[in-house]
Amino acid sequence: MKQYWWKILGVLLMFYVLVAGLIVPLKPGILNSSPTSAEAGKSVSVTIDGYNTNFKSAKENQVFLKFDENQILKASLVDATSETMMNVKFDIPKEIQTNKKIAEATLIIDNELDGPALLPAAMFVKGFINAPSNVWVGDIRESMHVKSDFAFPFRNILYETVRNTFFHVAIWMAMFILLTISVFHSIMYLINRKEVHDFKTNGYTSISIVYGLIGLATGAMWAKHTWGTYWTNDIKLNMAAIAMLLYTAYWLLRSSIEDVDSRARLSCIYNIFAYSSLIPLLFVIPRLTDSLHPGNGGNPALGGEDLDNTLRMVFYPAIIALSLIGGWAAQLYWRYLRAENLSIEQGKM
Amino acid sequence: MTRIIAIIKKELLLDARQKNLILALILYTVTNSYVAYKAFFNMPKMSWNSVFLIIFLYIGLNTILKSFGGRYSNRYLHYYSYYNPVELLIAKIIYNFVLLFILSAFLGLILLLFTNHQMADWSLFLLSLLAGCFGISCCYSVISLMSVKSNTNATIFSVLALPLAFPILLTMLKLNANSLGLINDTDIYTDVLILGAIAMMFLSISLVVFPSLWRS
Numbered sequence: 225m226k227q228y229w230w231k232i233l234g235v236l237l238m239f240y241v242l243v244a245g246l247i248v249p250l251k252p253g254i255l256n257s258s259p260t261s262a263e264a265g266k267s268v269s270v271t272i273d274g275y276n277t278n279f280k281s282a283k284e285n286q287v288f289l290k291f292d293e294n295q296i297l298k299a300s301l302v303d304a305t306s307e308t309m310m311n312v313k314f315d316i317p318k319e320i321q322t323n324k325k326i327a328e329a330t331l332i333i334d335n336e337l338d339g340p341a342l343l344p345a346a347m348f349v350k351g352f353i354n355a356p357s358n359v360w361v362g363d364i365r366e367s368m369h370v371k372s373d374f375a376f377p378f379r380n381i382l383y384e385t386v387r388n389t390f391f392h393v394a395i396w397m398a399m400f401i402l403l404t405i406s407v408f409h410s411i412m413y414l415i416n417r418k419e420v421h422d423f424k425t426n427g428y429t430s431i432s433i434v435y436g437l438i439g440l441a442t443g444a445m446w447a448k449h450t451w452g453t454y455w456t457n458d459i460k461l462n463m464a465a466i467a468m469l470l471y472t473a474y475w476l477l478r479s480s481i482e483d484v485d486s487r488a489r490l491s492c493i494y495n496i497f498a499y500s501s502l503i504p505l506l507f508v509i510p511r512l513t514d515s516l517h518p519g520n521g522g523n524p525a526l527g528g529e530d531l532d533n534t535l536r537m538v539f540y541p542a543i544i545a546l547s548l549i550g551g552w553a554a555q556l557y558w559r560y561l562r563a564e565n566l567s568i569e570q571g572k573m
Numbered sequence: 574m575t576r577i578i579a580i581i582k583k584e585l586l587l588d589a590r591q592k593n594l595i596l597a598l599i600l601y602t603v604t605n606s607y608v609a610y611k612a613f614f615n616m617p618k619m620s621w622n623s624v625f626l627i628i629f630l631y632i633g634l635n636t637i638l639k640s641f642g643g644r645y646s647n648r649y650l651h652y653y654s655y656y657n658p659v660e661l662l663i664a665k666i667i668y669n670f671v672l673l674f675i676l677s678a679f680l681g682l683i684l685l686l687f688t689n690h691q692m693a694d695w696s697l698f699l700l701s702l703l704a705g706c707f708g709i710s711c712c713y714s715v716i717s718l719m720s721v722k723s724n725t726n727a728t729i730f731s732v733l734a735l736p737l738a739f740p741i742l743l744t745m746l747k748l749n750a751n752s753l754g755l756i757n758d759t760d761i762y763t764d765v766l767i768l769g770a771i772a773m774m775f776l777s778i779s780l781v782v783f784p785s786l787w788r789s
Binding site: 493498 | 715719723724728732733775776
């Protein structure tokens with residue numbers, strides 16, 4: 225039982241990732257607001273569409289339009305029609321200080337049940353005079369309700385698909401860990417020529433290819449929901465496709481050579497080469513060009529504001545769980561290969 | 574070092590005796606570029622870049638992937654009995670690198686001549702070509718020996734070798750677009766460094782892996 229601890233750990237962590245990743249709710253947020261433009265000096269009534277919010281049950285809904293740090297406008301009338309719908313009225317002043325032609329404002333809502341939520345670029349105001357005004361409220365940070373529920377962040381465009389971080393991103397990381405193990409066994413084979421290392425190389429590489437395909441599939445689904453298509457001309461997607469080609473070539477090489485010894489040696493060497501051309505493909509070249517992915521071409525990387533603490537609490541276990549389960553699958557597969565090889569040697573097949 | 578130079582000299586001598594080999598490579602380059610030129614009729618600079626890289630890749634496959642097999646297979650026993658594998662590999666890489674560099678520079682000249690385009694930055698073009706040729710020569714020299722050792726259909730190895738060159742080709746694509754004047758990156762010499770680093774990585778792996786391939 226003792227030697228199975230990592231398999232049990234992998235399954236438990238995976239269970240935790242599935243449950244927490246799919247059940248934990250998103251933080252309250254604003255889906256959209258309409259209208260999105262207004263004339264300065266007039267009042268405008270805005271309909272706000274909330275998500276996971278409690279407008280009706282909350283005692284005190286505060287709504288603000290924030291032009292910048294010092295120019296924040298409080299709504300003059302707030303009327304919650306349902307838990308997720310709210311009509312508010314803003315009296316927009318004639319004077320706004322900005323050097324742009326059209327003033328852009330962020331919509332901020334806050335109540336004691338949901339905590340603050342905001343929608344950037346929710347309101348565009350034109351026809352104003354560039355002058356100071358006295359309708360602004362002061363610092364609103366004090367009056368905000370701080371909520372510390374365990375909930376995933378609400379992000380525009382991503383919405384519920386933010387959960388795919390635990391599967392799509394984690395599976396690529398786990399694939400890379402498995403490939404590193406497979407290269408380690410390739411090197412071991414070239415050093416001591418023990419057949420078992422060749423079986424291990426094959427096992428880990430095969431599971432990595434499966435992981436890569438799952439990574440592509442989850443990525444395609446995510447892309448459909450956020451970017452609008454299953455496949456874009458994004459550099460990272462092409463790199464991932466080439467990586468899959470590299471390892472398909474590894475399979476092709478294995479199947480094309482009859483002799484067991486030279487097959488093992490050549491495929492181990494090819495595996496080392498494939499891995500070394502994978503590193504620039506996945507980690508260097510995407511950073512040089514523009515990409516839609518975070519962490520590439522000027523987009524912020526993981527960490528920063530992409531990954532907050534609640535996401536981290538599921539994301540890191542997800543990487544560990546997927547690596548452990550992948551290692552288990554690879555172990556089963558290389559043991560099968562070894563058994564098959566043994567029975568061929570003994571003439572039973 | 575002197576022994577490496579001796580091997581290179583020997584290779585050169587043996588190749589120079591068979592004049593048809595050099596002629597065949599030059600003809601291959603010219604024919605390919607002429608076919609591309611005729612097929613495009615009026616080739617824009619963007620296509621020039623991709624056509625150049627594709628023909629470059631195929632020259633690489635043709636010249637280097639056969640550097641241990643093919644016309645060289647009769648020399649194999651000679652190599653095996655006289656040379657140290659690492660020295661032989663270094664000599665082969667240098668020889669292939671020079672051959673590929675001359676051929677691809679020639680290819681670039683011919684394509685420019687046919688299409689009437691001007692290279693905006695020759696030094697960047699030659700620099701990226703140097704680094705790219707070196708990386709491809711490092712990587713394909715080992716694959717070439719693999720194809721000899723496997724005793725199987727050699728065409729399978731050109732399929733295997735293609736995706737390995739992708740990082741080099743993609744970096745070169747960007748560098749060549751810069752040297753043609755299609756785009757203007759300010760920090761382009763970092764990319765040259767990255768290309769050099771990829772080539773160095775292939776070189777070190779080749780050197781480490783080659784003896785174990787040679788021994789069998």
